[in-house]
Structure formats: C-alpha cells, structure tokens
Amino acid sequence: MTYNIRGIKSVKEELEHYLNFSKSDSAKPDILALQETFLTKKTYRCRIPGYTCIEAKADHAKGGTGLLLAVKNNIGLEICEFKAAPTWLSGIVSGRTKNGDKFELLVTNIHFPNAGIRKKRAISELFDNYKNFDKKFKKHILLGDYNMDTPASNEFPLKLGSGFQHEKVTNSTGSRYNKATKLVHCEQFFRPLRLCDDHSTVEVGFSCECDNSIVWSETTVALADTPNNKAPTDDGVPSEIWKLVMAETTPTSPLAKLLKKIVNIIYDTGDIPQCLEISVVVPEPKKGDLKDPHNYSGISLIPKMAKLVAKTVATKLSKIDAKYQILVKEQAGFRNFEVCAGQATTLYEIVCQRKIQNKETQLSYIEYSKAYDRVPHTALLHKLRSVEIGSKLLNMIKGMYDALKIAVRVGNEVSNPTEYLCGVRQGCPASPILFDFYINEIFKGVRGVRVPGLISRIPGLLFADDAVLLAESSVDLQNALNTITEWSDTWEMAVNASKCGIMTISGELTTDMTLQGQKIDSTDQYTYLGYIMNSKWDVSGTIKNNNNKVRKAVYAAYSFLRR
16 A cells, blocks of 8 residues: 555544554555655654554655655565665565565655656656666565656656556555555465564664653652642542652662552553542632532542552653654643743744734634543543554553542542543643643644744644634634534534634634634634733733732732731
C-alpha cells in the first residue's frame, strides 16, 4: 500500500483503523510506503505496530518532506535501507520463497517536489542512481507520489527502466497511488526471520520509555512536590509520614523499602488496590442559593499513595512530551514554563502583527461546559494509544481509570461509593496533562491565519480547555467553527455558548456564527485567561484591570504591611 499522508499525525487514527484494528491480519498490506510524513531529525521516529520501518527524514531545504518504507512482521520478510535522498528512499526487502530460495528485491518510495528546478534535480538524481540499481537487483517495486498527471505517471517508470508493470490501483487520482492493492502476497513466503538485536531498522521511538519502571529518584521528586498540612484521606496516612524518607538517595530504611515496593508493584502491574480507587468529595458552598447543587464546588480527597503514583505518571508523560513534542505547540495549559501571561501575550502579538498590515482577523473565544467531567475513559485511552503511549505507562493509566469510584462526605456522613465512567479524576496530579492529550487534535483541519514572519499558519491557541480560533474572514471562521463542532460531537464535548464570543479586528462580521447549533454572540471585549481583550486591540483595558487588582490586593494586605 502506498499513501501520501500529508503529516503522520493527521492520519494517525485512519492508519490505526486500517493497520491495527483489522479483523483479518491478511488484510493488512505486506509492504507499506508513506510520503510526506513531515518528521524531521528533531522528532521521534515513526512507529507502526506490527511493522519494521525505515525512514528518510524531512529536509525542506532540499525539497524533502519525509518518507517511510515498512514491511509486516512475522511473514518471513526483513527490510534494510539501501540508499536515501530527500525525495526518494530505497530499501532492500529480503526473505525466502516456499522452496527455501533466498531472494532480494529493491523497493523505492518516491515523492517528487511539485514543480521547478527541485523537481528536475530530483528526477535526474534518481535516474542517475537507478542505472546502478538496475545492475544489482533483478526485481524492483516503485511506490509513491510522483506529483505528475496520470499520463506522465504512466510513462515515468518506463523511462526509468524496462520491465515495469502497473499494478491495479484503487482510490487514486493522478500520480497518488493511494491505497493500492497489495503488491506482494505473504503466501509466497514462510519461516519468519528474527531480526538481529542491534538491527538499525527495528521499530524505535518512546515505547521503551513507556515500559520503564519507576526509579527511586522519581518517587522522591514526587514526594518533594507533595504539599504538607493537607487533610488525610480514608487511609489515615498524611503525606508527612511518607516524606520522612525523601532525603534517602537509595531506599535503606524499612519505610523507604516498603514505599518503593508498594509503588513498583502498583506501577508494574497496573493494578490499583480497591482502597485507592475511591475519591471522597467534600462539597464547599459558593455564592448563591445553597439549595442549587451548581452553587457548590467539590474538593476531592484522593488517597496519598494513589496521588504519589499519579504524580509519577504525570512526570513521565511530561518528559515524553517535552522530548518528542507530542502535544501541539498551540497548547500551553499545564505544561512546564507555560503561563497565562505568556499565552495571552502570544495571542496579542499574533493579532497585532496582522493588524499592523491591516489584515482582517476573526477570533472566536471558546469555552466548554464541564470539559474535564465529560472525558470518556475509553476515548482517553484511545487518544493515548493514537500517539503511541503504551506498555506499562498506558497499563498504569488504564488501571487508574478501570474502576473509579466516588463518594460524597457531608459532615460526618459518607455516601456509598458510586462508579463513574467519564471525566478525568478530580484532584489527581495526572489529570491536567491527560486532558491535554485528549484535546490535542481539536485544531486538526482548521485553516487558521498567516502571521508575518512565520512560515506555518496558526489555527488558534489553547490553554487547557480555553480555546481561541483564528480566521482570516467570516467564511473561514464559520468553517473553523464547523470543524470544532465535528470534533466536539465526536469526542462528547459540549460548548458553553453563553461564555463564548466572536471578536473582529480590522474587518467586519458578515453573518451570524454558530457552534454546535448554538449562536455565538459578537463582542467588543472579552476576558481571556484573566486579561481583557478588546476589538481595538490595545492594552488599556488590561492595564486598568490589573491596576484595580493590585489596588485591591494592597488594601487586603494593609494590616500586614503596617507591621
């Protein structure tokens, strides 16, 4: 199968459905070629479960956008890289026939630039190299996207060498031979070949990091980050007890050894003891009628041991994200070194740069209703799998959400525990970053705006569930809202239309805007992450608002300042 994917992240779910969840293993292609993976040398390697892959990383300066070749495991085939260039990648696929005879064939994955001198150079380079290829290999397979019209695509292999035959192609136009029927059938091969332990093309990525057990230093760091003087939960053990071992570089005391053993058993097995599954929620009254349940906020008391393990899970996820850049760059919520002020400033600069050039910018501020409480647990696990989070780390997260229960305490009375199947766990240290993973693809398909000085378009900004959509016109904005509607409906999120708003900068709104079937009102002023934004796009409102906040804070602290 050959497929121009235009970015591996954009078709992750589609590839998973076709390659991972097919009921029949024989329906999966034996040889897979992907073009335009957009993976650079700074990003993690592409891993496709059940396949061994080789790659040519994207090199945009030379016209390369990333290529991948893969063979299915356990069918008697192995693959190794033969030669690579920015616009093509050749690999040697080898195995044995039914008669036991060894064979080798050369598979070349091609993606030429659209046009111009780069395309001519790429074609010329491939022709020059293929003269030598043809002498070394008797069997060849050409796959890929030639970026030519259909007649030129048909003629191209014939110019490259004699003896090429076109395979029947489905779901394709022009040179994009997407989802071509299988070129090699596994019935021809037998005796699966084991790859060497040091084989350079074995699937790599961050699965090994997901499989690492918790080391003692991770436990002590989590303990150091645990606050003191917090109410103990039903287990009756305050944090201060466990923190007695925090200074030990290796677990030497009986308490430290016990803690290490408990934490490792929980993490390695992914099995949460029943005593750690129950969260006790204590309702705290807010303003308004106390007979209305909406006027209460709940404080969730989670067993300290469960929090300790969850804090380690959150740290592992954060490190993996920081190393492999899984979360989109537009997301700043709950990430290290990202704050509200920085995100608000980013939004201000994006629009300001466009305003300087008198470019129209349409903004839609989006707020979800009880977003964290709506996350389906099965969908959350699917999202994690889709970005290759697996092994012990995924198993631990699955264990954290397998049989969650909640009880309510009012005074000295505690209700019977009730199991719940949606919502990230309130008060859990891992919940914020898990929600970031869940909402990560919300901007997928949103066109966004161009910003002077930047190459890529900016679809919007995210701070946890607070989203801002950016568009260059009213039509583009409604299209973007339709995309958000589709995502929200699919993943069971509901917008709070009364807290959303549309703002127009250097232009006008030509029609009413709707999101999830609800009208979104236009506004001249909106408070985003605590900062006042107005349609004039100046900072006067924010400065005035912050001055008032400082004045109130000084008055509140006056009695302390007098001392």
